[in-house]
Amino acid sequence: MDRMKELAREILAEAKAKGAEYAQCSVSEGEKKEFNVDGGRFSLMRSLFNRNVTITLLKDQKKGTVAINKFDIETVKNAVSDAIAAAESGQPDEAWEYAKEPVEKEYTDGAPECDTDKLFMRTKELLESIKEKHPTILMEQMITEHNSGTEVFMNTNGVNYVTNYGAYTFSLMYSAHEGEKSTSFYGSDITLKTLDKPVLECGKIDWEISMVEKQLDPISLEGKFNGPVILAPMALYEIVLGTIMGNFVGDACMIDGTSIWKDKLGEQVADPRFNMSSEPYNDDVVVPNRHTAEGYETENFDLIKDGKLNSFCLSQYAANKTGNKRAGNGGRNMHVAAGEKTLEEIISGIDKGLLVMRFSGGQPAASGEFSGVAKNSFLIENGKITAAISETMISGNVPDMLVNIRDISKDIANDGNNSLPFIAFDGITISGK
Amino acid sequence: MLQDILTDKKALFADGAHTELRGQNNRTRRAVLLNGALMGNVRSDVSGVSARVYEGGVYGFSSMAEYTGEAAEMVLKAATENAAFMNKHAGIGKPALPKMALKQMPTQEDIKDAEQKLYVDFAREADAYITKKYPNLVSRTIVAMEDSMEKLIVTSDGASGHILAPRSYMYVVLTAQTDAGTPVELFQAFGGSGVFGDNFADPTKLHVEIDDLYEKLMQKREGVYADAGEKTVILDGMMSGMLSHEAVGHTVEADLVLGGSVAGPCLNKRVASDLVTLTDFAHTAFGEKCPLPVYIDDEGTEATDSPLIVNGILTGYMNSRESAQHFGMTPQGNARAWLFQDEPLIRMRNTSIHPGKDKLEDMIASVDDGYYLIQSNNGQADTTGEFMFGVTMGYEIKNGKLGKALLDTTISGVAFEMLKTVDMVSDKVVWVSSGMCGKKQPMPVGMGGPALRCKVKIGGR
Numbered sequence: 001m002d003r004m005k006e007l008a009r010e011i012l013a014e015a016k017a018k019g020a021e022y023a024q025c026s027v028s029e030g031e032k033k034e035f036n037v038d039g040g041r042f043s044l045m046r047s048l049f050n051r052n053v054t055i056t057l058l059k060d061q062k063k064g065t066v067a068i069n070k071f072d073i074e075t076v077k078n079a080v081s082d083a084i085a086a087a088e089s090g091q092p093d094e095a096w097e098y099a100k101e102p103v104e105k106e107y108t109d110g111a112p113e114c115d116t117d118k119l120f121m122r123t124k125e126l127l128e129s130i131k132e133k134h135p136t137i138l139m140e141q142m143i144t145e146h147n148s149g150t151e152v153f154m155n156t157n158g159v160n161y162v163t164n165y166g167a168y169t170f171s172l173m174y175s176a177h178e179g180e181k182s183t184s185f186y187g188s189d190i191t192l193k194t195l196d197k198p199v200l201e202c203g204k205i206d207w208e209i210s211m212v213e214k215q216l217d218p219i220s221l222e223g224k225f226n227g228p229v230i231l232a233p234m235a236l237y238e239i240v241l242g243t244i245m246g247n248f249v250g251d252a253c254m255i256d257g258t259s260i261w262k263d264k265l266g267e268q269v270a271d272p273r274f275n276m277s278s279e280p281y282n283d284d285v286v287v288p289n290r291h292t293a294e295g296y297e298t299e300n301f302d303l304i305k306d307g308k309l310n311s312f313c314l315s316q317y318a319a320n321k322t323g324n325k326r327a328g329n330g331g332r333n334m335h336v337a338a339g340e341k342t343l344e345e346i347i348s349g350i351d352k353g354l355l356v357m358r359f360s361g362g363q364p365a366a367s368g369e370f371s372g373v374a375k376n377s378f379l380i381e382n383g384k385i386t387a388a389i390s391e392t393m394i395s396g397n398v399p400d401m402l403v404n405i406r407d408i409s410k411d412i413a414n415d416g417n418n419s420l421p422f423i424a425f426d427g428i429t430i431s432g433k
Numbered sequence: 434m435l436q437d438i439l440t441d442k443k444a445l446f447a448d449g450a451h452t453e454l455r456g457q458n459n460r461t462r463r464a465v466l467l468n469g470a471l472m473g474n475v476r477s478d479v480s481g482v483s484a485r486v487y488e489g490g491v492y493g494f495s496s497m498a499e500y501t502g503e504a505a506e507m508v509l510k511a512a513t514e515n516a517a518f519m520n521k522h523a524g525i526g527k528p529a530l531p532k533m534a535l536k537q538m539p540t541q542e543d544i545k546d547a548e549q550k551l552y553v554d555f556a557r558e559a560d561a562y563i564t565k566k567y568p569n570l571v572s573r574t575i576v577a578m579e580d581s582m583e584k585l586i587v588t589s590d591g592a593s594g595h596i597l598a599p600r601s602y603m604y605v606v607l608t609a610q611t612d613a614g615t616p617v618e619l620f621q622a623f624g625g626s627g628v629f630g631d632n633f634a635d636p637t638k639l640h641v642e643i644d645d646l647y648e649k650l651m652q653k654r655e656g657v658y659a660d661a662g663e664k665t666v667i668l669d670g671m672m673s674g675m676l677s678h679e680a681v682g683h684t685v686e687a688d689l690v691l692g693g694s695v696a697g698p699c700l701n702k703r704v705a706s707d708l709v710t711l712t713d714f715a716h717t718a719f720g721e722k723c724p725l726p727v728y729i730d731d732e733g734t735e736a737t738d739s740p741l742i743v744n745g746i747l748t749g750y751m752n753s754r755e756s757a758q759h760f761g762m763t764p765q766g767n768a769r770a771w772l773f774q775d776e777p778l779i780r781m782r783n784t785s786i787h788p789g790k791d792k793l794e795d796m797i798a799s800v801d802d803g804y805y806l807i808q809s810n811n812g813q814a815d816t817t818g819e820f821m822f823g824v825t826m827g828y829e830i831k832n833g834k835l836g837k838a839l840l841d842t843t844i845s846g847v848a849f850e851m852l853k854t855v856d857m858v859s860d861k862v863v864w865v866s867s868g869m870c871g872k873k874q875p876m877p878v879g880m881g882g883p884a885l886r887c888k889v890k891i892g893g894r
Contacts, residue, residue, distance in 0.1 A: 048495070068477070184817055366617070369840070373821045393892045431661040431662060
């Protein structure tokens with residue numbers, strides 16, 4: 001690590017010597033150990049040794065960025081020259097601003113050391129226990145890995161972070177099969193700090209697999225109706241949270257003025273029960289992001305509090321461009337507060353609607369209008385799940401949905417990065433054949 | 434250009450095991466202007482060496498972020514150890530891969546690098562043109578970019594070669610507002626295979642394309658929601674390319690077939706109307722160079738075309754050397770990796786339905802009540818063949834004539850059912866190549882097709 005710190009200092013000195021008024025760099029070294037299962041059997045073991053250097057600098061308030069993966073001084077000096085040349089080719093922009101307060105901190109997060117034998121053992125155990133407990137499930141692909149490394153981040157204002165990190169990640173893609181019948185594929189992911197217990201007992205993996213098993217005999221819905229839809233955590237993220245972050249509160253949509261929430265700070269944009277925050281320091285997060293890309297220390301922040309828009313999710317650059325405040329972090333590690341009912345209680349209150357497990361749709365329009373296919377999903381009739389469905393589309397409008405929340409579950413799914421409930425929304429267009 | 438420091442490492446390859454050694458450099462150049470502000474001004478060079486070893490039916494792989502002889506020896510050793518670990522704990526005793534003849538593929542021309550100023554200036558010129566001519570837009574995003582893969586491949590058997598594959602594009606995104614204040618957006622990518630300077634020598638040549646994009650955006654601004662339900666549609670070339678890639682192509686990748694895709698039980702059966710013939714082309718299609726030609730894959734297989742559907746019958750899969758052995762098929766060069774640190778996966782190259790005999794105008798005239806769908810921004814498909822594409826530009830068809838433009842919508846269907854409804858195929862193929870296919874790793878791919886008349890479900894109100 002001393003070598004990485006020394007390299008970072010040399011980069012900053014070189015940038016200054018070549019005329020940059022500001023420079024920052026991220027120097028990182030990482031390792032990955034990975035096992036792959038394909039078509040239900042082990043296929044590959046992979047071990048990677050990586051390095052990355054990203055240099056960003058300002059010259060005459062013009063910005064240039066270069067990324068390389070070499071540590072030798074000649075390559076690094078050439079990269080600084082390239083970054084200077086890139087900046088010189090640009091235009092000055094007063095909005096570029098970076099962390100100014102000197103800080104020196106070192107963190108160690110997650111599980112920096114890999115227990116490779118145990119990772120293999122837990123992978124094998126997971127594969128075997130799924131085969132035994134869920135015999136119709138075919139594991140199309142399973143990737144289990146341990147990622148670890150060290151990042152040195154420095155800037156010319158005296159900001160200096162060293163982050164040592166590591167985590168185990170299990171990503172499963174599977175479907176159920178019986179004779180020639182098969183279901184849509186479904187993906188379960190979880191990030192873990194330890195391998196103390198069987199992975200099938202972690203998060204909602206076992207429940208998700210059991211739901212996919214129930215989808216072997218789907219029915220086709222006839223016609224079109226307007227009804228309530230319960231979005232499971234993954235679908236909630238894809239449809240609602242993704243649209244909020246990408247279309248309403250993020251850098252690009254705020255800078256280009258296309259956000260329909262750009263003037264709604266402090267206003268009611270959702271049901272008062274809806275609370276959405278970005279929380280890298282939530283206990284459920286295995287590896288928090290310690291600093292932003294601009295060098296600021298991260299902190300939790302509320303995006304929507306009691307249904308009111310509390311903050312945008314802006315970098316310092318976008319904040320300067322739009323006259324708003326910088327957010328506490330870059331918008332990872334989403335947390336939506338729990339409600340008061342169990343999933344079963346929410347289902348029991350629905351006469352006719354859907355439980356949508358996964359969504360495959362087009363990118364929502366700037367207005368929040370979306371449409372797509374309800375995948376791995378179920379029909380709810382008279383308060384009960386009555387059948388799996390296929391070839392069913394749903395469409396709606398995210399801002400309208402947020403004020404038409406029917407129920408929020410008290411069950412929360414934690415995957416090591418996000419913690420999200422099930423939410424039922426009224427007024428979704430559901431169309432079958 | 435990567436110097437060949439790998440060939441003399443063949444002496445270190447383990448006897449009896451299939452071994453691949455690959456040096457690689459990925460280069461990216463990008464300038465992003467958002468409403469005139471240079472938000473992105475980035476150059477990236479990522480290179481290193483990797484090795485993969487096949488033993489007992491399982492692979493070991495390793496990579497390092499160095500391109501040196503020492504690093505090559507280290508990854509060879511680590512990959513061999515990983516293969517041994519896997520063989521010991523999870524090996525299935527499979528024999529070695531069938532031998533291929535050693536062959537040296539010719540080295541391609543070097544890729545010229547350009548200064549960042551080229552990308553920034555080009556983007557600024559396009560932005561200045563748009564700002565001056567169309568001041569009423571809410572926003573505009575211009576991206577000038579180039580990415581390239583350079584690979585040096587050495588294998589224990591099969592072909593070896595030195596590949597250079599650059600591509601470059603201008604992306605233009607324009608946003609207007611409806612009278613009600615709702616933003617409406619439209620996007621177009623221009624460019625293709627080759628370095629930026631070759632594809633974009635003269636900024637003024639883009640002006641006509643930008644004018645056309647603006648005109649479509651103004652039509653979309655007055656657009657209507659599609660009527661949800663099953664409809665007769667004309668899918669234009671880009672949409673049928675998306676269909677070829679997403680809805681059919683992925684289901685016939687042999688690794689997904691082994692994972693339970695719908696194509697497994699459909700081999701040699703009818704999956705489409707007899708008007709549909711679909712091929713994953715290696716480097717040449719319909720007498721011309723493909724948008725992203727592939728001459729050799731990362732397992733050392735010389736690339737040839739993969740016929741997938743012939744006159745409506747599913748005739749084959751896309752394979753790696755291992756899956757080809759499993760299915761008793763011939764590998765055709767589909768195993769490709771994105772970065773030096775990535776292992777080869779079964780990927781498409783240039784996937785297209787073959788052209789038919791119909792004229793597009795006759796196809797539109799034949800539809801009483803339906804849609805003409807032109808452009809998509811994303812697509813996904815399931816291993817069941819159920820697909821979804823976002824539609825960003827299209828028109829109503831009423832009584833054989835184009836009507837109002839459509840607001841963003843989505844279409845869906847089940848590929849091997851929907852393809853049986855294809856009853857007209859146009860005589861012109863449209864290719865696109867500006868996106869990335871996502872499958873564990875990203876990968877540049879070409880996809881194309883003629884216009885198709887068929888039935889799909891469309892989302893809307």
